[in-house]
Amino acid sequence: MKHRKTWMALLLCAALLLSGCAGKQEDAKEETSQKVLNFGCQMYDDGSVNTAMAISSSWNCMRYGISEALFRFDDNMNVEPWLAESYTVNDEHTQWVITLKKDIKFSDGCPLTPSSVKAYFDYLKEVGPGGSAKPQKYLEYEAEVTADDAANTVTIVTSKPYANLPGQLAYPVMAILDVEHTKDFDNGAIGTGPYMIDKFNGVGVGYDMKANPNYREKVPYDKVHILFMGDASAKTMALQSGQVDLVENITNVSDIQNFQQDANYTVDIASGVRCGFSWMNLNGVLGNKTLRQAILMGIDNDTICSSKTIGGLYTAGFSVLPSTLSYGYDKLVNPYKYDPEGAKKLLDDAGIVDSDGDGFRELDGKKIDLRYVSYENRMLNDFSNAHMQYLAEIGIACTADFGSSDDQWSKLAAGEYDLNNNNWTTVGTGDPFEYMANWTTDGTYCGYSNPEYDALYEQLKGEMDTEKRADLIRQMQQIVIDDALVIVDGYYNSSMIYSKNVGFAHIHTADYYWLTTEIVPA
Incomplete structure (x- = not known):
């Protein structure tokens, strides 16, 4: 409960300084009327969401609902379009023409275009060798990427055949960010996902997230508070105390069994x-x-x-x-x-x-x-x-x-x-x-x-x-x-385990998708 009280107090104090007592009361009322999710999860790579510099950071960015890729995996690990609408490939499997979905925007309001996709891939190529998320790991063969904004297509030509390029492009490192306008890649990445970063609260603490106002569908929560929790016992206690509504991957067998037997909680296992x-x-x-x-x-x-x-x-x-x-x-x-x-x-x-x-x-x-x-x-x-x-x-x-x-x-x-x-x-x-x-x-x-x-x-x-x-x-x-x-x-x-405050949540076979629009309030 400690973290929740802390951010509530900070919000109220800020309101008092800006608007006086009347403003404080109004903001408090607005906060209680909002739909808020408290999510307890493991921290990886100091919580960074810098997709280009570490593999675990790219996972963070997608798991927190910030970034999306051209393709994604269903629960049978079949590839399906995500930001892409469709694609064609030549008989040699060396030329892939990917058509983007229309009217998708980044959380800053800028449109997703073939040029912005190419800009991100160029960014990976530029900075990747300095980090662990080298783009050649996901575009294994030398590739030429071209953008046609008028046709709304991205064309990727590889020097050797690819059996599964859409699968490579579904990997979190390849999720598309607005590289032109992102100033802080470590803790302020700008993506197309349902949630966007409001504030990074520090290593070992977590993030305050808010709904992306430019998302293409209704976002279930107005705010999401990500609370980093170092072990399974901390997650268990936080869920039982009401500090959080949802946790991922509790790994104490007896705790999981207790939650399974308690009607106040739901355990989803993949x-x-x-x-x-x-x-x-x-x-x-x-x-x-x-x-x-x-x-x-x-x-x-x-x-x-x-x-x-x-x-x-x-x-x-x-x-x-x-x-x-x-x-x-x-x-x-x-x-x-x-x-x-x-x-x-x-x-x-x-x-x-x-x-x-x-x-x-x-x-x-x-x-x-x-x-x-x-x-x-x-x-x-x-x-x-x-x-x-x-x-x-x-x-x-x-x-x-x-x-x-x-x-x-x-x-x-x-x-x-x-x-x-x-x-x-x-x-x-x-x-x-x-x-x-x-x-x-x-x-x-x-x-x-x-x-x-x-x-x-x-x-x-x-x-x-x-x-x-x-x-x-x-x-x-x-x-x-x-x-x-x-x-x-x-x-x-x-697994994902959640309280009665949550109406539905699901853990996917591909462990990239945590904060999705599937997770809804009760």
């Missing part, structure tokens, strides 16, 4: 396309494949996923792509099923033994003590703690390095870890093409290089046939499995 997994850094002690194999054999993933702590939030699995997707999961083979005694024998036979009797093994005369980086979101710390307990049983020591999501990401990018637990959307562009780049020589964060994998990825770039693409992706999954590159936590199910 079968997700996220995979939780821990990277293994090959630029260190985990460059030893035998050690990696033993680690996988020493962890009982099925038991962790079915435990009271995790149960129902994750589906157990052993590949980097969820079993629900159509990429051949049932044809994959797991050579590293849970077998702690087999793991111990594997290590013993390789000479990775405990020679000093302290209970932990050494490699090349040095005690193995894995630096395990993780953060408190989507049960990642719970998985990491469970992994460390299992590994201790086969004589492998770990040291926890738990911090924020920003800490996790920066240490992953810098290679400052042995194990690094995170949670990724696997088909963020409609298929796993961009995601599977994580294990290419040029795209990896773990020091991995495999010519066979790289060759399959290169084939995937130019393959247009759906069945052939699926088979290539299956082969790539099997290589990642065989080379023992990740500890798979499982496949995560996202």
